[in-house]
Amino acid sequence: MTDEHRAEVLRAMNRPRWEWRAFAEYARTVIIAIFLFVLARTFVMEAFKIPSGSMENTLLVGDFLLVNKAVYGAEIPFTHERLPAFRQPKRGDIIVFRFPKDGTTPYVKRLIGVPGDTVEMRDGAVIVDGRPQAERYVLHAQRTSDESLEDFDWQRDFLIKRANASVDYHPSRNTWGPLIVPRKSYFVLGDNRDISSDSRYWGFVPDSLLIGRPMFVYYSYAHDASHHFPWLTDIRWHRLGTIIR
Numbered sequence: 001m002t003d004e005h006r007a008e009v010l011r012a013m014n015r016p017r018w019e020w021r022a023f024a025e026y027a028r029t030v031i032i033a034i035f036l037f038v039l040a041r042t043f044v045m046e047a048f049k050i051p052s053g054s055m056e057n058t059l060l061v062g063d064f065l066l067v068n069k070a071v072y073g074a075e076i077p078f079t080h081e082r083l084p085a086f087r088q089p090k091r092g093d094i095i096v097f098r099f100p101k102d103g104t105t106p107y108v109k110r111l112i113g114v115p116g117d118t119v120e121m122r123d124g125a126v127i128v129d130g131r132p133q134a135e136r137y138v139l140h141a142q143r144t145s146d147e148s149l150e151d152f153d154w155q156r157d158f159l160i161k162r163a164n165a166s167v168d169y170h171p172s173r174n175t176w177g178p179l180i181v182p183r184k185s186y187f188v189l190g191d192n193r194d195i196s197s198d199s200r201y202w203g204f205v206p207d208s209l210l211i212g213r214p215m216f217v218y219y220s221y222a223h224d225a226s227h228h229f230p231w232l233t234d235i236r237w238h239r240l241g242t243i244i245r
Contacts, residue, residue: 045069046212048096048106054190054197055108058094058137062230063239064219065108067096069212080208089114089186089210091128094244097188098209101202106211109198110137113179113187118160120177121200124193127178142194148172151201155179158204176200184208217242 050063059065072095073085089095089111099105113119118129124140126133152171158179159169171177173194181187185204190196199205220239221231 045215047218048108048214050108053141054192054195055094055110056141056192057139058110058191059108059214059217059244060220060222060236060239062221062223062236063217065096065214065244066216066218067212067214071213072210074212075208089207089213091117094214095186095188095205096211096214097186097205098211100205100209103209107188108214109188109190109196111186112189112199113181115181115183115185117181117187118178119181119187120179122175124174126189137191139192140194141192146172146174149201152176154203158182171200173200186210214244216244 046067046069048065048067050059050061050065053061070083071086072089073082075082091111091114093111094108095111096106096108099107112126112133113128120127126135148170149172155171155176156169158181160178160180179187182204184207186207187199188205189198189200217239218241220236220242222234222236223230224234227233
């Protein structure tokens with residue numbers, strides 16, 4: 001066997017080993033990347049899209065939000081436990097939570113009442129613990145009739161009985177309460193008050209359904225039915241990077 005032939009045999013014997021090592025290294029890198037992504041998505045942050053106008057003009061249809069899941073204590077999967085929170089939700093926070101009626105659908109609303117608060121509304125003005133709230137972010141987009149609906153009947157169980165909240169209670173979209181927010185629960189409203197489906201209609205949000213707090217808009221586009229690719233042609237450049245307050 002010549003030296004050249006021997007060298008070729010050695011190269012052939014070593015080549016699969018090096019190819020396998022390269023593949024194993026690549027696979028390990030991919031697995032670690034996937035693990036870190038899942039870990040971050042579960043405990044640190046997650047992306048959400050705004051599907052409705054209930055939070056206009058603070059949040060618009062087509063906004064994509066990056067949500068901080070760690071701030072209120074991220075939920076540990078397959079358990080009812082949560083990691084320690086950095087702080088508790090405060091009045092005025094915009095929060096993401098799972099819809100209480102199905103426990104899965106993500107909703108975004110503004111936190112109005114925390115446990116122990118007395119919340120009410122008079123002619124569209126929010127009052128917390130007897131103090132009218134200055135809500136510069138509120139939008140009234142559709143001034144429709146303010147009717148009393150059966151959707152509000154749940155409020156009777158949390159109604160504070162006093163002169164202006166008697167047994168003849170007839171709540172409406174713009175006038176209701178006073179209600180006492182129970183422990184481990186929150187009362188939320190949409191900034192676009194005339195079209196928002198919120199705690200007025202379906203009740204309090206249990207703290208176990210909290211997901212997190214939106215940080216900023218990382219992408220946004222205006223949907224236009226006449227455009228085939230609005231996510232490319234109708235980007236709201238001025239919204240990108242908007243801090244959510």
